[in-house]
Amino acid sequence: MRRFITVACVTSLTILAAAGASAQQAVETFYHGRTLSIVVGHEVGTGYDLYARTVARYLGKHVPGQPTVITQNMVGAAGLASAIWLANVAPRDGSVIATFAHTASVDPLLGASGGKFDPSKFNWIGNLDEVTGTCSFSPEAGIKKIEDLYTKEVLVGAAGAGVGGPLSQSARGVRNLLGMKLKLVQGYKGSADVRLAILRGEVNGVCGIPLSTLKTEWRDDFTSGRIKPLLQLGLNKNPELKDVPHVYDFAKTPEDRQVLDLIFGAQANGRPYAAPPGTPPERVAALRRGFAETIKDPQFVAEAEKLQLDLKPTAGEDVQKLIDRFYAYPPAIVERAKAAVRQD
Missing domain, CATH: 3.40.190.10 (Periplasmic binding protein-like II)
Structure with a gap:
């Protein structure tokens, strides 16, 4: 009986390993020869644009299949346009991620987005800096x-x-x-x-x-x-x-x-990157790993220092935790915050 259990366990581990390798291969196949777009929700010459273009130069080599990474600017509503696009229009296959102002993660609470997207549904890839x-x-x-x-x-x-x-x-x-x-x-x-x-x-x-x-x-x-x-x-x-x-x-x-x-607290997620809702989990995981490896890449770090880009990165899972914390605040707190930023 013991030998049977041992053989069964080894067989199960082998099957899991094979499944993992197969998923990894599928991700690599998807990204090979493909373009991965970083959509920047702000104009050229802003901090978001500068950070994204620096990331784009290194991210591709850390994603399986080594896709070509490009940046595209989608300016509108102080970054909200790109967040709404990411939630409702962007392809959900892992070929697109976006970066926009930290305010987008709480705008639905504060009444700025008209309920057009839910930040908790994004697949947060990571964050480059805790902005002050x-x-x-x-x-x-x-x-x-x-x-x-x-x-x-x-x-x-x-x-x-x-x-x-x-x-x-x-x-x-x-x-x-x-x-x-x-x-x-x-x-x-x-x-x-x-x-x-x-x-x-x-x-x-x-x-x-x-x-x-x-x-x-x-x-x-x-x-x-x-x-x-x-x-x-x-x-x-x-x-x-x-x-x-x-x-x-x-x-x-x-x-x-x-x-x-x-x-103001959402500035802790000051330079966030997200994939659309519904992106396949294995591709989200690959993008998160690629992002984590990029921000440790010595060449990326050296260029960021040369450009004087502050780096205080956090993982996508930690971005999600902070957003969940804010969305758990009592309605009375939300109403006070909403009233404080309401348009004149």
């Missing part, structure tokens, strides 16, 4: 510390229109939850256009701009003091901004912190 957003201002704003906004109104720029997008949501959150005098000017194509608007004097600041963007695309203005962060936004304090107050410093109750979570 900032409220940053030019000298023309006439403020030296964030508390000056309690008495002085400042114009801040944002991409798109309506509720969506990190710049508009961040500005409204700071204004409506902290009581600071920010006047929002929307309609810019993206953060690159907001930067030009600051240089032209159309607006004097921006809320929600990542520190990583200040250090890369906005480097000259940041290092010269032409743009200066006065408030940091995000789930955790960033030691690089140790003298800059954190938005959570203004929370008075645990409930206040949960409301801030829904508006």
